[in-house]
Structure formats: C-alpha cells, structure tokens
Amino acid sequence: MATQHSRSAARLMMAPAVILLLGWMLVPLLMTLYFSFKQYLPMRGDSFERGLEWVGFENYVRFIGSSSFWPSVQATLLIVGGVLVITVILGILLAILLDQPIWGQGIVRILVIAPFFVMPTVSALVWKNMMMDPVNGMLSYVWRFFGATPVSWLSDASVESIILIVSWQWLPFATLILLTAIQSLDSEQLEAAEMDGAPVLSRFFYIVLPHLGRAITIVILIQTIFLLSIFAEIFVTTGGSFGTRTLTYLIFQRVVDSQNIGLGSAGGVYAIILANIVAIFLMRIVGKNLDR
Amino acid sequence: MARAVTTRRKIVTTVVAWAVGLLIFFPIYWTILTSFKTEAQAVANPPLFFGFDFTLENYAIVQERSDYMRYLWNSVIIAGGSTILGILIAVPAAWSMAFVPSKRTKDILLWMLSTKMLPAVGVLYPISLLFVQFDLLDTRGGLIVVLMLINLPIIVWMLYTYFREIPGEILEAARMDGAGLRAEILYVLTPMAIPGIASTILLNVILAWNEAFWTLNLTAVNAAPLTAFIASYSSPEGLFYAKLSAASTMAIAPILVMGWFSQKQLVRGLTFGAVK
Numbered sequence: 001m002a003t004q005h006s007r008s009a010a011r012l013m014m015a016p017a018v019i020l021l022l023g024w025m026l027v028p029l030l031m032t033l034y035f036s037f038k039q040y041l042p043m044r045g046d047s048f049e050r051g052l053e054w055v056g057f058e059n060y061v062r063f064i065g066s067s068s069f070w071p072s073v074q075a076t077l078l079i080v081g082g083v084l085v086i087t088v089i090l091g092i093l094l095a096i097l098l099d100q101p102i103w104g105q106g107i108v109r110i111l112v113i114a115p116f117f118v119m120p121t122v123s124a125l126v127w128k129n130m131m132m133d134p135v136n137g138m139l140s141y142v143w144r145f146f147g148a149t150p151v152s153w154l155s156d157a158s159v160e161s162i163i164l165i166v167s168w169q170w171l172p173f174a175t176l177i178l179l180t181a182i183q184s185l186d187s188e189q190l191e192a193a194e195m196d197g198a199p200v201l202s203r204f205f206y207i208v209l210p211h212l213g214r215a216i217t218i219v220i221l222i223q224t225i226f227l228l229s230i231f232a233e234i235f236v237t238t239g240g241s242f243g244t245r246t247l248t249y250l251i252f253q254r255v256v257d258s259q260n261i262g263l264g265s266a267g268g269v270y271a272i273i274l275a276n277i278v279a280i281f282l283m284r285i286v287g288k289n290l291d292r
Numbered sequence: 293m294a295r296a297v298t299t300r301r302k303i304v305t306t307v308v309a310w311a312v313g314l315l316i317f318f319p320i321y322w323t324i325l326t327s328f329k330t331e332a333q334a335v336a337n338p339p340l341f342f343g344f345d346f347t348l349e350n351y352a353i354v355q356e357r358s359d360y361m362r363y364l365w366n367s368v369i370i371a372g373g374s375t376i377l378g379i380l381i382a383v384p385a386a387w388s389m390a391f392v393p394s395k396r397t398k399d400i401l402l403w404m405l406s407t408k409m410l411p412a413v414g415v416l417y418p419i420s421l422l423f424v425q426f427d428l429l430d431t432r433g434g435l436i437v438v439l440m441l442i443n444l445p446i447i448v449w450m451l452y453t454y455f456r457e458i459p460g461e462i463l464e465a466a467r468m469d470g471a472g473l474r475a476e477i478l479y480v481l482t483p484m485a486i487p488g489i490a491s492t493i494l495l496n497v498i499l500a501w502n503e504a505f506w507t508l509n510l511t512a513v514n515a516a517p518l519t520a521f522i523a524s525y526s527s528p529e530g531l532f533y534a535k536l537s538a539a540s541t542m543a544i545a546p547i548l549v550m551g552w553f554s555q556k557q558l559v560r561g562l563t564f565g566a567v568k
Contacts, residue, residue: 010388017385017448018400024441025407028415035417094312102306110552111313114320117551119502121522122540126323129536136335136533138322171316177567180559218563229411232504232519236526248413255417268414279409283402
C-alpha cells in the first residue's frame with residue numbers, strides 16, 4: 001500500500017523526466033507557432049532584435065497556396081501509402097512463412113530482420129549506387145541479363161524507388177511484430193478448422209487475419225508516424241527532385257534552403273497537426289492496453 | 293501441440309523461406325562483398341561474386357582519407373551518452389510509475405508517448421536557433437541531449453513494461469522482513485530489473501546510432517557521427533563503389549550485431565508494450 005511518503009517520493013522521481021519532456025515539447029512548439037505568424041526572412045535582414053512583422057495567417061495561406069504544396073501532399077500520400085501496403089501485405093506473408101517449421105529458422109529470421117538495423121543514410125546510398133545505378137547497379141545487370149534496357153530508377157521511377165528503399169527498411173519491423181502476434185495464435189483452433197475441412201484460404205481469412213487485426217493496426221499507426229517524417233532517404237538520393245518532395249522535405253527546404261522561417265514554421269504546424277491526428281488513434285489502442 | 297508436418301512440405305517451405313531471406317539480405321551481403329574488392333572489380337560486368345582479389349585496402353583508404361575513426365567515436369559517444377543519460381532519468385520515473393501508480397499514471401505515460409509523435413521537421417528551426425544561442429551547434433553535448441529527449445519516451449515505456457512484470461508481493465515480503473527503501477531497491481528490485489534495463493539500453497543505442505534527422509541537421513564537422521559521414525558519400529567522385537561499401541560496412545556492422553541480439557526487445561520497445 002502506497003503511503004503518503006512514498007507518493008511524494010514517487011512524484012519526485014518522476015519530476016526530471018516529466019519536466020524535461022514538457023520543456024522539449026512546449027518550448028520549440030511555441031517558438032514554431034510564434035514564427036508561423038511572423039514574416040521572418042533572415043537573408044533579407046529580418047531579425048529578432050529589430051522585431052518581426054506580424055502577418056497573421058498569411059504564411060498558412062501561402063504555404064497551402066504555393067505550387068509545390070499539393071504535389072508534396074501527393075508525394076507524401078504515395079510514399080506513405082505505398083510503403084504501408086507493401087510492408088503490411090508482405091509482412092503478413094513473411095510472418096506466416098517464418099512461423100512454419102523450417103530448417104535454419106533462426107538464420108532466416110536474422111536475414112529478414114537485418115535491414116532494420118542499417119542506418120537510413122547507408123541503406124539509401126547502398127540502394128542508390130549498388131542496386132539502382134543505371135550503369136553499375138545490380139538491377140541494371142539483371143535487366144541487361146534479360147535483354148531489357150536498364151532503368152534510371154531514381155529519376156524515371158523516383159517515387160517507386162523511394163517506396164522500394166523505405167519498404168525494404170520497414171518490412172522487418174512489420175514482419176517481426178506480425179510474427180510475434182501469429183505465434184500467440186492458438187494452434188488448436190487452426191487444427192480444429194483444418195479437421196473440419198476448412199480450406200487454407202478461409203482458414204487465413206476467418207482465423208489468422210482477425211487474430212492479427214490489432215497487430216496490423218499497430219504496425220500501420222507506428223509506421224505512419226515514422227514514415228511521415230522520412231528524411232535521410234530522400235536527402236541522399238533525389239534531394240527532393242523528380243516528384244519525391246514530401247511534406248517533410250518541403251518544410252525542410254523552406255526553412256533551410258530558402259530561409260523563409262515564417263513559411264516553414266506554418267508548414268511545420270500543418271505537419272504537427274497531421275501527425276497528431278494519427279497519434280490520437282495510436283494512443284487509444286496503446287491506452288486500452290494499459291488498462292488490462 | 294505440434295502438428296505433424298510432412299518432410300516434403302518442410303523442404304518446400306525451407307527453400308522458399310531461405311530464398312526470400314537471402315533476397316532481402318542481398319543488398320547488405322553485396323555491400324560487404326564489394327568492400328573487399330578493388331574499385332575496378334567492384335564495377336565489373338558481369339558482377340563478381342567470387343574469384344576477385346580479396347583486399348582490405350578500401351578500409352585503409354577510408355580511414356586515411358576521411359578519418360573514419362573520428363566519426364565512429366562521435367557515434368559511440370552520442371549513442372552511448374544519450375542512452376546513459378536517458379536511463380538515469382527514466383529509471384526513477386518508470387520505477388515510481390510501476391510501483392506507486394496513481395490515477396494520473398496512465399495519462400502521464402500516454403502524454404510522454406505523444407511527445408514522440410512530434411514531427412522533427414516542425415521544430416527544426418527553433419531547435420537550431422536554441423543550438424546557436426547556447427553555442428551547441430556541431431557539439432556532441434547538444435546532440436546527446438536532443439537524442440536523449442527524442443528517445444526518452446521509448447525508454448520510459450520499455451522500462452515501465454518490464455518493471456510492471458516484477459510482482460509487487462516480493463516488495464511486500466521484503467518490507468515484512470524489515471527491508472528499508474534502500475535495501476529494497478538495491479537487493480530486491482535491481483537484480484530483477486537488470487535484464488529489462490539491459491534490453492532497453494540495447495534498443496536505445498540502436499535507435500540513437502541510426503538517427504538521421506538531427507544528426508544530419510545539427511552537425512557539420514566536429515560532432516558529425518557516422519550517419520553524416522556516410523551522407524557525405526552521396527556525391528560520388530570517380531571510382532568509389534568499393535570505398536562506399538567499406539565505409540558502409542564499418543558503419544552498420546556493430547549495430548547489425550547488436551540488433552540480432554535485440555529482436556524480441558525491438559517488438560516490445562517499438563510498440564510501446566502493445567505487442568509482446
């Protein structure tokens with residue numbers, strides 16, 4: 001039984017973590033909000049000291065009104081959606097495959113999971129040069145071997161290439177979580193269905209898939225949060241050109257390349273709102289889990 | 293109950309699984325293999341899978357030309373430092389939430405998680421500005437603090453889920469036997485908590501090692517870790533495949549090994565305990 005004494009001790013122990021995270025969340029957030037209502041172009045001489053001009057919602061309107069906004073939304077949706085579809089579908093198949101009795105299961109698991117531990121800059125550069133280069137890349141050899149003309153992946157099929165690279169990185173995550181979920185499936189239920197003569201497909205759709213429902217939701221939500229902010233993969237491959245400028249990358253360019261802090265901050269606020277919409281759903285699921 | 297599986301079916305699934313596994317692993321395998329070739333052999337057509345002159349010169353060149361060890365050291369300091377700092381702050385917090393829960397514990401945990409959802413790019417300028425103000429730009433100390441903060445929610449959550457599995461009755465029994473708070477923590481809880489803390493450290497080092505938004509945006513020369521070092525290879529000069537491969541292999545090898553040990557913790561840590 002917790003006493004008054006241990007209560008206050010507990011509060012004291014929690015304090016550093018809570019205060020730090022509160023500061024980490026509030027200070028930059030309030031600054032971004034503040035800048036988003038200001039005209040702030042350091043290159044043109046705007047500065048803190050001389051005071052910044054209040055422009056109301058102008059930055060918000062201009063960010064959405066700019067010609068690069070909708071293409072960036074489209075790129076974001078394509079990349080996030082594409083990666084989600086690929087990783088979830090292949091993840092389910094892989095999880096089922098790895099759940100089967102096979103020789104060398106441990107080693108195969110390691111091979112499948114390995115890409116997750118490769119740092120984003122390395123995986124992007126390895127794919128860009130070693131795999132997708134139109135002259136020396138592995139894929140170009142394969143294409144030539146079959147008599148086809150090699151593809152300039154990152155310029156001619158840039159969005160698809162980014163989807164491929166990012167899917168490769170996140171497939172292990174989806175597989176691992178779905179595998180963990182599959183392993184908790186009661187095998188007797190499956191056996192009973194098998195004995196009753198249920199074919200493989202209906203066993204999958206009526207028993208395995210419903211059982212995986214929660215895990216799939218979690219995979220989708222967590223990946224969405226991370227995928228909305230992929231950066232290094234685009235930074236070192238296309239640099240945002242060829243239609244791969246995502247919302248994150250557009251904001252990055254507004255802030256860093258064109259040094260329009262006000263405009264970039266307004267974009268940042270949009271990104272924060274977007275991420276929070278996804279986050280609310282994730283929190284509900286995680287929160288329910290806490291009540292157990 | 294194990295199902296009886298015919299040998300033939302096992303052979304088929306084994307072959308398929310291995311084929312898929314090798315396909316997924318191929319880019320890593322190919323990078324490691326290429327790092328031992330000469331530059332000319334690295335771009336040979338058709339590609340060389342064997343029969344090339346095994347050489348270690350790429351590793352020597354990478355180290356010599358770009359002072360690889362300095363970036364490695366920065367990665368070690370930043371990943372290690374942010375993890376240790378995070379653990380020191382998170383252990384008391386997670387401990388108190390697991391053993392002295394209050395009505396608000398759940399809300400605090402969820403709120404902590406929500407700070408993890410803040411898109412980094414949304415606060416890029418404020419953080420850079422603060423870094424300039426406090427003279428932290430391109431310093432390891434600044435990065436240690438930032439990476440600690442972005443991973444703190446995950447550390448607290450992971451520790452919390454581990455601590456919560458320690459049965460409270462053990463504490464009561466210890467108290468009955470006259471153990472004080474200090475003895476309780478030192479002799480009862482710590483030994484039981486060590487495996488959980490170790491897994492948390494492992495996962496967090498991996499996350500910090502691979503973090504590639506803040507490390508790219510807040511460093512230039514002095515504090516740049518391996519993520520930034522590799523990014524500098526994005527504009528190729530002449531023949532560089534073998535050297536890129538050597539640099540990449542060195543950057544991912546330590547974490548690949550650690551990652552293989554932490555598969556289970558990965559699921560728990562990255563789903564915030566929702567899947568175990």
